[in-house]
Amino acid sequence: MKKSLGATIHAMPSPVWVVGSYGNKGEPNMMTVAWVGICCSSPPCIAVSLQKSRLTYANILEHKAFTISIPSKQYAMEADYIGIVSGKNTDKFSVTGLTPVKSNIVDAPYVKEFPIVIECTLLNTVDIGLHTQFIGEIVDVKADEEVLGEKGVPAIDKVDPIICSASDRTYYALGEYLGQAYALGLKLSEEKIS
Amino acid sequence: MKKSLGATIHAMPSPVWVVGSYGNKGEPNMMTVAWVGICCSSPPCIAVSLQKSRLTYANILEHKAFTISIPSKQYAMEADYIGIVSGKNTDKFSVTGLTPVKSNIVDAPYVKEFPIVIECTLLNTVDIGLHTQFIGEIVDVKADEEVLGEKGVPAIDKVDPIICSASDRTYYALGEYLGQAYALGLKLSEEKIS
Numbered sequence: 001m002k003k004s005l006g007a008t009i010h011a012m013p014s015p016v017w018v019v020g021s022y023g024n025k026g027e028p029n030m031m032t033v034a035w036v037g038i039c040c041s042s043p044p045c046i047a048v049s050l051q052k053s054r055l056t057y058a059n060i061l062e063h064k065a066f067t068i069s070i071p072s073k074q075y076a077m078e079a080d081y082i083g084i085v086s087g088k089n090t091d092k093f094s095v096t097g098l099t100p101v102k103s104n105i106v107d108a109p110y111v112k113e114f115p116i117v118i119e120c121t122l123l124n125t126v127d128i129g130l131h132t133q134f135i136g137e138i139v140d141v142k143a144d145e146e147v148l149g150e151k152g153v154p155a156i157d158k159v160d161p162i163i164c165s166a167s168d169r170t171y172y173a174l175g176e177y178l179g180q181a182y183a184l185g186l187k188l189s190e191e192k193i194s
Numbered sequence: 195m196k197k198s199l200g201a202t203i204h205a206m207p208s209p210v211w212v213v214g215s216y217g218n219k220g221e222p223n224m225m226t227v228a229w230v231g232i233c234c235s236s237p238p239c240i241a242v243s244l245q246k247s248r249l250t251y252a253n254i255l256e257h258k259a260f261t262i263s264i265p266s267k268q269y270a271m272e273a274d275y276i277g278i279v280s281g282k283n284t285d286k287f288s289v290t291g292l293t294p295v296k297s298n299i300v301d302a303p304y305v306k307e308f309p310i311v312i313e314c315t316l317l318n319t320v321d322i323g324l325h326t327q328f329i330g331e332i333v334d335v336k337a338d339e340e341v342l343g344e345k346g347v348p349a350i351d352k353v354d355p356i357i358c359s360a361s362d363r364t365y366y367a368l369g370e371y372l373g374q375a376y377a378l379g380l381k382l383s384e385e386k387i388s
Binding site: 001002003004005006007008009010011012013014015017034035036037038039040041042043044045046047049068070073076077078079080081082083084085095096116117118123124126128129130131133135137138139140141142143144145148149150151152153154155156157159161162163164165166167168169170171172173174175176177178179180181182183184185186187188189 | 195196197198199200201202203204205206207208209211228229230231232233234235236237238239240241243262264267270271272273274275276277278279289290310311312317318320322323324325327329331332333334335336337338339342343344345346347348349350351353355356357358359360361362363364365366367368369370371372373374375376377378379380381382383
């Protein structure tokens, strides 16, 4: 018997991503977000939901671009801080000691210390309610060599990203390997056939 | 020095959610999705991206509703299977042994064995490219008592959801606790002040 919890947000897990953008004087800003996700394969796109009151909201509309930098778990404290304070009155790069790098392909900065960087141009905005979705078309991904696994693609256990729960507001690290996508489930077909 | 990987999808982590929908004869179907995310706080909404060719795409448009059931890690094999085969020619509930339950609030079925269920009405669709986003307004969440933690909300370590990497196509379990959101980062402010 399941218990009803009402019209609330308990979807999990959520990613912990840091959005990079430039202000109206070219000052770099970053903001941690969790209301995000991949939303299209072709063109490759990700969606980031932001409230109108956020500096990042205005920045992206002005520059039509943003980046996503994915922090490893050792930056959990910094990532949380970047989601708490506003760039309107704080230079978050200065406080955290993280380094803004100007993207060579979009008009936005990324975080040097984070192992994966996704560079996006603004494709569309979708007003939903308190949040507006910014749909970014991925124009390049840059990764530290150290996190590349077989076939030259980033391996999640090397990236070691932060996992968030919007329900109990917690951060966790990655745990045990469970299997390969598009492969693990085939065992079920085999079991059924045999 | 970061290495450029091109306009590809290496965003991580992704959730592993199972979308429940009814077909045109009322037959329950389920499909595993990872191109998803929370997209608004008020009204509470989640976004699920689907290709037009999917049975779930037609089902949701017809019934204007869907559910999200969140599997625990012991169902990783079933979740992967549910993402590989199509409900057009397979009764995935029958093959997996999972149980469809008719929602009491939306016109869609959910998976009894999975600890969290999110019931949505279709608020909007957004065509992006190969994928269309289905924005669902959350009208209720139902959870097994066993996964509720302090304050009566689902605790992610009790839910023990599956974590997916679109980059290296792997599934992982949840690992070590890193800290509390909106709290861990305050240490950085304190360190800076002291």
